Amino acid sequence: MRFEQLEQFLALGNLRHFRQAAEQTNISTSALTRSIQTLEEEIGCELVKRSTRSVKLTEQGELFLVYCKNTLAELEHTKKQIHQSLFGRDQQRLVIGYTNQASQIVPLSCGQFLADYPNVKIEMQLQDENELSRKLQLGEIDISVFLQKACQIESDVHLPDQLIMFVAKHHPLASKDTIRREELLHYSMFGCFSQSKQVQNMLNEVIEGLNKSTSVKIGNIEQVIQGLKSSTSFAIASIEHAKTVAQDPNLVLLKTNKAMEQEHLVVQTNRNLGASNYISHLLSLIERTAQTKQYVS
Structure with missing residues (x-):
């Protein structure tokens, strides 16, 4: 059993779709099918119920999905611990993923942050929202930042500009x-x-x-x-x-709602990212920058 197989099963368990899971893990649909079959043979039970319309996990499959999530998260945590033991703790490293819509927020916030914490290394990754979710779940990024459509309140008064x-x-x-x-x-x-x-x-x-x-x-x-x-x-x-x-x-x-399409900021952190002063400072800068850009949080 390889870690890649766990990642592939995790993708299938999250998406419940063979083709989409294969695309997310960069393999063919037939290769994903063989990988799942190999897992079932190794474990000794059926993990996936297949049909032409949908993919459902068996009870054993749901248990194995939890195992995949925990194992991959623990793997990433162990990697970080090894890296810290090799290179020391003075040089902290953060990986921040963000969508194109948040490109006015993250780079500016990180620039302000590095002025206060020059010993922290930041890697920024521009991704779509689905990829951010996947990488955050696997522990490949520490913080994800994206903008989400805010629901309009029907009871607000909307007036035309005229x-x-x-x-x-x-x-x-x-x-x-x-x-x-x-x-x-x-x-x-x-x-x-x-x-x-x-x-x-x-x-x-x-x-x-x-x-x-x-x-x-x-x-x-x-x-x-x-x-x-x-x-x-x-x-x-x-x-x-x-x-x-x-x-x-x-x-x-009187100020009235002009029915403008608003967005609000969504910031998510990896569950293994420990709380610290510099993390809190960075999250505060991101939120403050979003407010100056007139995004609702």
Whole structure:
């Protein structure tokens, strides 16, 4: 039984697909099949249930999969210990894998880190997300960094770029960083006429989307502003009125979600990577750099 066979079975157990597992371990599908058959002969039981549609592990196969994971992780840990015993502990080494989307984060963070820890050697590897997961599991990298799509919250208020939302300075919503749809249910609404038919149609769609069609009060910008100052209503108007609203000290423009596609940072560390000051410092730099790039973590 060879370590390569354990890696091949681990790939098959993770992917449950012969062709994909063969591609991941850089062998042919027929070679992977022979490797699994050899393992079954050596162990003396069936590890994999094969069908034309799927690959399922037997109960014994699931147990052997755990063995593969633990053995390969222990192998990598032992390699590191041997390396440290040969070359000393003064020169620490970190392998960081990252996706192309995180290329604005990792190199910059590592550059800042090396200025503080010149004795630590860093190897950076540009990989796709699946390869990062595989290498992290096998202990071939210490830290993986990638960006993941953030789910949009359906209850957030989305306004087209051509529209603005605003309230009086004393309004409860004036201090909110984001506005939730359910919060607007408690307040009446003003809508401001627009000379653009297209913008007016957008305004009508927002009014309908907020279920304010039967209660909205429509007027010109002067009427709307006057109505806000004597009530707890909110207002929506065309972007052409943004300057007028911004210059009025008694009004506040509200921040609304423009439905932009956001990403958040995902940082994973190898389970054998011990906690230390320099590791914590590097992870902190990665997170701080992501925040300056306006990624949500």
